[in-house]
């Protein structure tokens with residue numbers, strides 16, 4: 001069976017992907033510096049799957065250590081999740097974002113080349129469609145103008161991977177453009193565990209529900225949308241993780257670069273998220289309406305046809321599932337992975 005290296009695999013999306021890969025029979029190695037995650041994640045993944053996971057505490061920018069990891073293991077494919085991802089922080093610390101996100105990508109590509117590993121899947125983002133493209137987004141649209149350094153790192157890394165594949169005809173690259181992942185594994189054992197004040201909507205809602213935050217501020221209600229609040233393509237993290245298994249199956253038989261949107265294709269507004277969370281979980285979310293957040297687009301959602309056609313993948317979970325599973329994780333782990 002093939003062995004998949006998950007760089008940044010202890011994080012939110014990586015841990016859910018590890019579960020789905022293990023359950024599909026793949027061997028998994030996680031390499032993470034735990035800058036935004038905890039080693040406890042590894043135990044939880046093992047508990048859920050009953051399988052063991054080889055884990056390395058390593059900074060993916062550290063070429064010597066990554067090289068040693070490739071020497072010690074026969075790796076068949078890499079999934080590159082390792083990145084800093086907080087949009088606001090990227091505006092305040094652009095150099096740290098460019099250094100971490102781009103350097104990890106270059107280090108992985110160099111080690112792959114040295115060790116003859118030809119398959120890589122990259123965690124890209126809907127953010128690369130930028131401000132100009134109309135919704136729903138399709139994969140052949142040109143990458144647009146981003147509003148923050150985080151987004152630009154994704155644009156740049158897509159370009160780097162495309163150029164690498166042009167130069168090495170045996171390289172197989174899959175760029176997965178995620179929309180808005182939310183929810184948690186149905187077991188409630190793994191989920192999203194942001195450090196400090198959450199930037200993203202769903203973790204904020206969950207922390208209000210569990211009493212860690214007093215109230216949610218909904219950013220803007222004067223957008224040109226049906227209820228005036230922004231609309232996004234929220235996708236259950238387990239559906240997203242299953243998309244990676246399909247992408248791994250695909251990457252082995254392919255050459256060159258292929259891009260896939262991973263979204264549901266159906267947008268929901270902020271107000272709909274809050275209402276669904278309240279109804280499904282029978283809990284009130286204290287909220288107020290505030291100013292627009294700078295850089296937010298009114299709408300972002302996928303055309304998800306290509307992933308269905310080429311990968312045979314589509315989402316299965318509903319918004320109610322996403323809200324229920326988020327709450328199940330948060331109420332069982334009020335402080336995330338920390339006691």
Ligand code: NAD
Pocket residue numbers: 007008009010011012013014031032033034035036037058059060061080081082083084085100104123124125126178179180181
């Ligand atoms: P996350 O922060 O939970 O996971 C990223 C993991 O990478 C963390 O465990 C972190 O410790 C690790 N990491 C970061 N820099 C590293 C380094 N130099 N060396 C080793 N490990 C390092 O984030 P996530 O939500 O799981 O996102 C995974 C990937 O998907 C990221 O690249 C992110 O940009 C991308 N993405 C996320 C979203 C989202 O909304 N969550 C949307 C689109 C794309």
Ligand code: WQD
Pocket residue numbers: 085087124125126127179180181199200201202204216217218219220229230231232270293296300
């Ligand atoms: C969703 C909606 C907010 C918090 C970001 C990145 C994107 C991708 C996913 C990585 C928006 C509103 C939020 C709050 C609110 N990440 N909101 N009150 O901005 O769509 O996407 O994460 O690639 O690149 O930009 O996600 O969860 O931050 O916001 O009203 O306290 O919720 O205005 O409309 P976003 P989000």
